[in-house]
Amino acid sequence: MSELSYDAAFLRKKAFNIRKHIITTVVNNGEGHAGPALSCADILSVLYMGIMGEDDRFILSAGHKCLALYGALVEKGVVDRSVLDTYNQLGSPVPGHPDMTKLPGVEFSTGSLGHGLPLGCGLALAAKMQNKNYKTYVLMGDGEQGEGSNWEAAAFAAQKKLDNLVAIIDENGLQINGTTKEILKPTSYEARYGSFGWAVKVVNGHSVEEIYETLSSAPFEAGRPSLIVAKTIKGKGLSFAENNVNYHHWNPDKEEADKALAELKALEKGCM
Amino acid sequence: MTKVATREAYGQALAEIGEEIKEIVVLDADLSGSTKTAIFAKKYPERFFNMGIAEQNLMSTAAGFATCGKIPFASTFAIFATGRAFEQVRNSICYPQLNVKIAATHAGLTVGEDGATHQSIEDLAIMRALPNMTVINPADGVEAKKAVKAAALHKGPVYLRFGRMAVETIFDEDYDFQIGKGEILKEGTDVAIIATGIMVGEALKAAKLLEHDGVNAMVVNIHTLKPIDEEIILKAAECGAIVTAEEHTIIGGLGSAVAEVLAEKKPTPMRKVGIKDQFGQSGKPDELLKLYNLTAEDIVKAAKEMK
Numbered sequence: 001m002s003e004l005s006y007d008a009a010f011l012r013k014k015a016f017n018i019r020k021h022i023i024t025t026v027v028n029n030g031e032g033h034a035g036p037a038l039s040c041a042d043i044l045s046v047l048y049m050g051i052m053g054e055d056d057r058f059i060l061s062a063g064h065k066c067l068a069l070y071g072a073l074v075e076k077g078v079v080d081r082s083v084l085d086t087y088n089q090l091g092s093p094v095p096g097h098p099d100m101t102k103l104p105g106v107e108f109s110t111g112s113l114g115h116g117l118p119l120g121c122g123l124a125l126a127a128k129m130q131n132k133n134y135k136t137y138v139l140m141g142d143g144e145q146g147e148g149s150n151w152e153a154a155a156f157a158a159q160k161k162l163d164n165l166v167a168i169i170d171e172n173g174l175q176i177n178g179t180t181k182e183i184l185k186p187t188s189y190e191a192r193y194g195s196f197g198w199a200v201k202v203v204n205g206h207s208v209e210e211i212y213e214t215l216s217s218a219p220f221e222a223g224r225p226s227l228i229v230a231k232t233i234k235g236k237g238l239s240f241a242e243n244n245v246n247y248h249h250w251n252p253d254k255e256e257a258d259k260a261l262a263e264l265k266a267l268e269k270g271c272m
Numbered sequence: 273m274t275k276v277a278t279r280e281a282y283g284q285a286l287a288e289i290g291e292e293i294k295e296i297v298v299l300d301a302d303l304s305g306s307t308k309t310a311i312f313a314k315k316y317p318e319r320f321f322n323m324g325i326a327e328q329n330l331m332s333t334a335a336g337f338a339t340c341g342k343i344p345f346a347s348t349f350a351i352f353a354t355g356r357a358f359e360q361v362r363n364s365i366c367y368p369q370l371n372v373k374i375a376a377t378h379a380g381l382t383v384g385e386d387g388a389t390h391q392s393i394e395d396l397a398i399m400r401a402l403p404n405m406t407v408i409n410p411a412d413g414v415e416a417k418k419a420v421k422a423a424a425l426h427k428g429p430v431y432l433r434f435g436r437m438a439v440e441t442i443f444d445e446d447y448d449f450q451i452g453k454g455e456i457l458k459e460g461t462d463v464a465i466i467a468t469g470i471m472v473g474e475a476l477k478a479a480k481l482l483e484h485d486g487v488n489a490m491v492v493n494i495h496t497l498k499p500i501d502e503e504i505i506l507k508a509a510e511c512g513a514i515v516t517a518e519e520h521t522i523i524g525g526l527g528s529a530v531a532e533v534l535a536e537k538k539p540t541p542m543r544k545v546g547i548k549d550q551f552g553q554s555g556k557p558d559e560l561l562k563l564y565n566l567t568a569e570d571i572v573k574a575a576k577e578m579k
Contacts, residue, residue, distance in 0.1 A: 100368050107339070109368040112359060118329040119364060122336015122344075125321070129297075130340070149360070152326035156333070159324070 006050050011208040014075050015045035019237045020264055021071035025084045026250055027257045032087065033096075034250040035235040037068040039205075040139060040170040043230055046211040047137060048072040055134035057123050059108045061116020062141035062170070063097040069106070070094050078105040114147025116140055117167060121153050124165035124225075135218070138167045143175030146184045151196075158197030163219035166226045167198075170205060172234035174245050193227045205230030237267055275438040276413030278470075279377040282434050283308025285420035286345060286375075287315045293424055297337055299323050301330045301348040306436075307377045309347045327352045331360035331374070338370040343424055349383075350376035350392035350433060354399055365429050366402045373423050374399075375432045379409075380519035381547065381564060382437040382470065382557040391552035397524025399431040400498045406451060407498040409433040409518075409526075411472035412442045415495055418449035426451055435519075437557045439470050454501035456508075460490030463515060463575045464508035468494045468526045471517035471545070477568035478517075482575060489575060497529055505533045513578040514542040517571050519561075522546035543574035 018041040026032035049072075052058060060069045067087070074081045079093075083103070086092035093103040097111030108119055120138040127134055144150065157165050169189050173180055190200045199220035203210040211230065218226040234248070235241030238260055241250065252260060290296050290312055299321045304310040313320035323330040327348055334344035346353070353376040354361070365372045376395065383391045399407045408423065408430060410416035416434060423430040442457075457472070458479050467475035472493045479489040492508050494501065508514060514534070516527040527544030534540045547564055561567055 109363070112363045114328075115332055115360065115364050118332030118360070119336045121329060122333040122338075123340060124336075125333060126337050126340035126342060129318070149328035149332070152324075152329035153332070156323060156326065156329050 006212055008209050011045050011050050011212065014049045015042045015208060016267055017075050018045055018068055018071035019267065021074055021081070021084055022067040023238065023260050023264055025067055025087050027252055027260060028085065029087045031249065031251045032067055033064040033248065034067070034238070035241055035247040036062065036065045036141065038236045038238060038241070039172045039232045039234045040065055040068050041071070041236070042206045042208055043139060043168060043170060043211055044068045044072040046208050046215060048076045050212050051215045052137065055132070057107050057134060057136045059116045059120050059136070059138045060098060060110055061138055062113060062144055063110035065141070066094070066096070066098040069098060073103070073105040079103060113141070113144035114149040117150050117153040120165055120167065121156050121162065124157065124162040125160060127164050128162065134164070136165050138165070140167060140169050142169055142171040142173065142180050142189065145169065145189060154193060154196045154198065157225040161223040162225045163221070163223055166215070166218045166228070168228045168230055170232050171229050172232045174234045174243070174248070176245070176248055178245060189229050197224060198227045199224040200227045200229065202229045202231065205232035206236060239263060274441050276441060277436060277438045278410050278413060278416035278434040279308050279436060281413035281416035282375055282377065282420055282432070283311040285417040286312040289421050289424055290316050290319065293343065295341060295343045296345060296424060297321070297342045298345045298347065299330055299334050301325055301327050301352065303348055307347040307375070309345070327357040328360050331357040332364050334372045335360070335364040335370050338372050343371055343373065345373045345375050347375045347377065349390060350379035350395045351390055354392065354395040358398060362402055366404045369404045369428055371427055371429070373430045373432060375434065377434040378436045379433045380435055380470070381552045381560045381566070382435055382519065384436070384557045384560065385554050387554035388551040393521045393547050393552060394524065395433060396497055396520050396526070397528070400524060400529065404429055405498065406430045406496065408451065408496050409469040410495055411469055411493055412439055414441055414443040414445060414447060415449060418447065419495065422449055422451050433469065435470055437470070440473050442473060442476065449495070452496045452499045452501060454492055454494045454496070454504040456490060456504065457493050458489070458491040460488045461511060462488045463513040463578065464490040464492060464511040465515045465517060465571055465575065466492045466494055466505065466508055466526065466530055467517040468497065470519050471566065474566070474568045475517050475571060478571035478575070481568060481572045487575065487579070494526060497526060500529050500533065502533050502537070505530055506538055509534055509538045509540040512540065513575065514540055515545060515571055515574045516542065517545040519566055520546055521549060523549060541578045543577055545570050545574050
């Protein structure tokens with residue numbers, strides 16, 4: 001691997017901070033989509049704190065992972081941390097799914113699955129048309145690959161050679177009712193997007209080094225949209241929630257809340 | 273009298289205003305010959321995108337364009353624009369209030385031979401139910417052209433409904449079209465016929481037939497179903513009886529919109545001429561309009577029922 005041009009420890013620390021925002025927000029609020037947000041915290045840390053420039057665009061397709069996005073926006077200094085205290089409350093700028101009309105830094109109102117990649121096609125196509133150099137990043141879940149709209153967009157992006165479009169699948173292998181493999185994943189996402197004409201790479205979605213190196217090499221091939229399949233663990237960072245489908249949506253009781261906060265402390269030491 | 277399909281007027285209008293409004297981009301789902309966006313595509317190939325037979329991606333890509341300072345017109349048949357891609361229209365266009373124009377053609381029974389699967393008879397109801405959506409259903413080629421321009425200049429999501437069949441021209445070129453404003457096409461005192469889209473022509477014919485029978489009918493054109501012109505509906509209600517006429521199901525369209533206004537503000541006897549909660553079928557447009565009771569004679573009959 002080439003000499004690193006970034007500070008991996010800094011990105012790990014930011015990823016930890018994002019996890020801290022996710023966990024403390026859910027503990028304080030009493031409920032929230034913790035598992036899916038924890039799954040993509042490292043990816044968001046690298047994107048926001050290491051990769052994306054001012055003009056780049058980001059769409060969180062799986063909008064229920066918004067706590068990770070809110071956390072990244074706090075760490076980036078776009079919004080104040082105190083905004084998380086209003087999570088899911090009436091009139092809050094940080095509702096259960098992100099709203100572009102309510103919070104600066106949210107590029108698209110998402111929540112309904114399978115919308116992000118098609119929206120990304122619009123942004124990427126507009127950039128090509130206007131000769132603009134920004135990249136469009138779309139973070140998808142693996143469960144949402146079941147939505148047919150993604151495959152309309154996958155074909156279109158390849159057809160139009162949208163190499164300024166970078167999609168990431170946060171592949172934690174779990175969806176609400178079980179594993180993706182047992183529900184609707186007959187073949188790998190690598191094979192599927194590859195056959196649609198995308199350039200695909202697979203990374204460890206919790207290694208900031210791998211994520212950074214891979215994202216910074218996009219587009220992987222001129223004239224092709226890029227896909228990064230990030231292998232992740234749902235609930236990453238909370239021992240009892242890791243790889244556990246029951247923590248997709250988490251309503252912590254007192255015992256779990258205490259345990260989570262204690263684990264946070266241990267995690268913080270680990271990423272120093 | 274000249275006959276022009278509103279979809280034809282749409283295609284021509286797009287190509288005309290594309291000259292002055294450079295932000296316009298047009299997206300179509302492989303139907304540009306039918307939706308008439310091909311006229312624009314020929315003139316401005318770099319601003320036209322055939323998205324393929326992929327309507328969900330059509331709507332979302334249009335939404336993406338709207339956040340990049342473009343004014344996207346997304347076109348396909350009404351059945352696919354409002355049915356197949358409904359949730360993209362709802363969540364990715366209306367909810368974030370993006371400046372997307374959904375220009376749907378082949379609405380209503382007058383699609384004709386293609387039959388029920390392609391005859392969108394519920395699109396106005398579906399689009400009217402969406403917050404932030406403006407819903408426009410032009411009556412003739414002149415009104416369609418003016419509506420296209422007004423929609424392009426209006427900030428926010430707009431649904432434009434166009435038909436396949438050529439219809440008689442009603443309006444003069446100097447007609448002043450304003451979104452949200454209905455117009456009285458004929459004054460009257462005994463009954464008011466409130467019509468939209470291709471039924472406006474039938475309403476004018478019905479008024480003439482009624483005149484022979486000594487009934488003085490007012491005719492009101494409602495091109496904008498949402499926001500609806502309450503003032504003109506209340507004025508029409510002063511006739512004491514109202515007939516609505518639309519090439520659409522009587523559930524959730526113009527008849528419902530008028531009834532919603534009257535029920536709260538001025539309860540008035542009314543009849544709804546429209547499709548009576550059933551699907552269409554294959555046939556010639558004129559045969560279908562007769563079979564489904566969407567003619568001037570049906571409007572006359574409905575008016576007389578209240579006398």
